[in-house]
Amino acid sequence: MFGKYKPMWGEKTQLKSSYDAVIIGGGLHSLATAYYLAKEHGITDVAIIEKNYIGFGGAGRNTAIVRANQRTQYNVPLYKEALDLWPVLTKELDYNLMFNNCGNLNLMHSEAAMKAARMTICTAQYHGVESHLIDAKEAKELVPALNISEDITFPIHGAMFHPPGGIVRHDAVVWGLARGASKYGVEIHQQTEATAINTRNGKVVSVETDRGTINTSKVLISAGGYSASLINKMMGIRLPVSVLTIQAMVTQPLKPLLNHVVSSGAYHCYANQTLKGEIATGAHMDQWPNYTTQTTAHYIKHQAEALSEFLPCLRGVRFMRIWGGLADMTPDMAPIMDGNDQVEGFFFNCGWGYFGFKSCSAAGKHMAEFMANGEAPNILKPFNLKRYEEHKLMGETAALVTYTPDN
Structure with a gap:
């Protein structure tokens, strides 16, 4: 016989009439x-x-991605501290948060994007955050599955590589x-x-x-x-603040093929491989304010097309689940x-x-x-x-x- 069920965060308590x-x-x-x-x-x-x-x-x-390669001098220190806290919290809480600093690879698809990445990298490095600008061949060395040929919609010119980033089990x-x-x-x-x-x-x-x-x-x-x-x-x-829906999905489980988080602003797509082997991928937000978490076939098609271009080995892989969440966006x-x-x-x-x-x-x-x-x-x-x-x-x-x- 199992004992009385007890929630992980303690016995359910009565709501008191006052709290600090x-x-x-x-x-x-x-x-x-x-x-x-x-x-x-x-x-x-x-x-x-x-x-x-x-x-x-x-x-x-969400898709459980964590990073500290934001653009501005005010944001970077905050996200750096958050990134540094994951192993600390794992120890303090005595709970495996499954933090994996596998690194983030942000793909760049034009010379203008490469120049913008240099500015972002300079800001990161100034605040002590490791970040590097690499060319397309170096990106492929990190992720062999990448398609760096010229015959795709947005050819890869290079990438911003952020080794401390990764994923945490949300x-x-x-x-x-x-x-x-x-x-x-x-x-x-x-x-x-x-x-x-x-x-x-x-x-x-x-x-x-x-x-x-x-x-x-x-x-x-x-x-x-x-x-x-x-x-x-x-x-x-x-x-x-405007509230918009953002959608994400996962594929069927696959053998390990994606060692880093990979994202592309041009394709509006990002992906990482979970511990179960699924490819978790997210898209850009819906373009109109709403409070629905409904999903759409449009984004399934978009993700399939985007991933098939810069990660062609995923062609024919099946999506298994899709979900939506709310993003509360400010103008900046x-x-x-x-x-x-x-x-x-x-x-x-x-x-x-x-x-x-x-x-x-x-x-x-x-x-x-x-x-x-x-x-x-x-x-x-x-x-x-x-x-x-x-x-x-x-x-x-x-x-x-x-x-x-x-x-």
């Missing part, structure tokens, strides 16, 4: 923030409120952080919907849920693609991590687009410091909301994002 801090959203940024609040700052009386189940959103709907990170946070006393309440945040005299005083009122002086909304609409609904703050493709000058104790973390998984460890660590001390750490200050009012966009990419009133 409440975090709305059960994704990786929320879990990491709660973990570091308890571990680093001794704030253990924390409730994570999740409408569905932990890992429901982007945390469980659901293992969800479970590991949940277990780690709960060991410090953090409570995780699934199937619990937050419906309102109450304030008094410019301070947060409570959170309304479908299971009752929670008295608290600190609230963080960190709910991935749903964050902007929740912040607007609960606090009346309208954010320059950089996140918004901020508090509210008008309401003490309210914090929000959103706008990560498709970079959220890559950053969750470091972002959670610094958001925990922000919540604990009430002062944004220096590394977070460039990511405040005021940058849009002051026209100080980061330039991570020339993203075209539709700003709609209902976001």
